[in-house]
Amino acid sequence: MKLKFDYNNMMESSIGEHGIKQSDIDNAGNAHAAAFAEVINNSGKGWQEWADTPMISDAEINELNEFGKNIREKASSFVVLGIGGSALGPICVFNALLHLHHNELPAAMRKAPKIYVEDNIDPERMASLLDVIDLKTAYFNVITKSGETSETLSQFIILYNLLKKAVGEKAAKEHIFVTTTIGKGALYAVAQKEGFKIFGIPGGVGGRFSVLSNVGLVPFAVMGIDIKSMLDGAKAMRAACERADIKTNPALMTAFLQVRSMQDGKNISVIMPYADGLKTMADFYCQIWAESLGKAVDKAGKTVNCGQTPAKSLGVTDQHSQVQLYTEGPFDKVVTFIGVENFGATIGIPADETADIGDFLKGHTMNELITAERKSTEFALTKAKRSNFTIMMPEVTAETVGELLMYFMYETAFAGAYLGIDTFNQPGVEEGKKATFAMIGRAGYEQKLRELNSIEKNVAYIIK
Ligand code: PA5
Helix, strand or coil: CCCEEECHHHEHHHHHHHCECHHHHHCCHHHHHHHHHHHHHCCCCHHHHHHHCCCCCHHHHHHHHHHHHHHHHHCCEEEEECCHHHCHHHHHHHHHHCCCCHHHCCHHHCCCCEEEEECCCCHHHHHHHHHHCCHHHEEEEEEECCCCCHHHHHHHHHHHHHHHHHHCHHHHHHCEEEEECCCCHHHHHHHHHHCCEEEECCCCCCHHHCCCCHHHHHHHHHHCCCHHHHHHHHHHHHHHHCCCCHHHCHHHHHHHHHHHHHHCCCCEEEEEECCHHHHHHHHHHHHHHHHHHCEEECCCCCEEEECCEEEECCCCHHHHCCHHHHHHCCCCEEEEEEEEEECCCCCECCCCCCCCCCCCCCCCEHHHHHHHHHHHHHHHHHHCCCEEEEEEEEECCHHHHHHHHHHHHHHHHHHHHHHCCCCCCCHHHHHHHHHHHHHCCCCCCHHHHHHHHCCCCCHHHCCC
16 A cells, blocks of 8 residues: 555544544444454455455556557547546546646647547536537447436537537447446436447446446546556555555554544544645545535444545645635544645755745745645644544545545445445435426426426515
């Protein structure tokens, strides 16, 4: 494992009465054993098939790489249509591992086509996409685990229709490939009928745990990312998360510290990477943490209304926005810093005599400055007795990103096990999906529509 986890500043020894006592960890041996057993004994089973997603064969990796190369050779743009867990993996890995201005690079400098991940149905966004892509050389990966999600299906219908007009019926079929559950859902049926290439998602891999399945791997192959290294990183993290001793298991330890902090009223989990490439990694974390842990009832059916609200923050940008609150506001947060030791570039601050401001900066590098600022924020928070811990990445590579993604999945699974909830369902999301089907007139949702229509708005509470 290349990542390092420093949780000193979660502890009483570092932040005093707001910290966790060593005895809190030591005395919870049964809880650790139960949470560990629940996750590890079910690894690869039920909704925990995600734990096996890095275990694909070299032959499968080669096949994906071949596919990706083929698309790269002919595509000017590669567009992912998906939402939630079917989009955030491709988005965060794209941002982490490709050039920060990938789409703006001249074609000769780009190692992959322009990449777009369309995870919203704002009509203006669709219109804007159509303004910048050339349908004749654009390829579309429609990703939906259920094959039923209104947002993704609407995007697909619009674009398939336009594609047929742009390149003809036969060619249009080759511009679309589908990632979905084999044998299930509306999209699978259409894909079969139309003859689109189909990539499967294993039955027991849920949306937010699917980044290392074909949901992520197909786009990563097109992006030219080293899939093998990424999966090797994920396997190394899996091995670390299978260590029974909490002192050596990063995901079990931080899950426990978060859940213990929640019991002390720390109901906000701030994730703060200090690297622009990891900005959307925070979105990935926010989704998996929120959708997995925000639950009304525990497994025994008892009302718990639990969860920790994730908040996204970017170092150093948000030092000038949110850190004041983190340092002096309520004691209701745990801040997770993600630091990077070696950035993909080194930029010096030159000793330019004409710019005789900031002598203290000259001769240093931006790398030194961002590191100093991360450590200073950690210092300020710790001095103010605020719970925080740091994940250090030696560098942002396919391998370390694979580790980080796997860590987030295990940390979430362990946290859900400590809380005694079903980590892998999302009844709140499903309710919204059903209400959308009803409002848009889908057959079979008439009762839901009646329920919706029965809600009367009190005009006295509407300001015009
Ligand atoms: O994590 C989840 O299960 C959700 O966020 C889904 O990924 C999201 O609702 C999209 O669902 P689907 O992939 O079925 O289109």
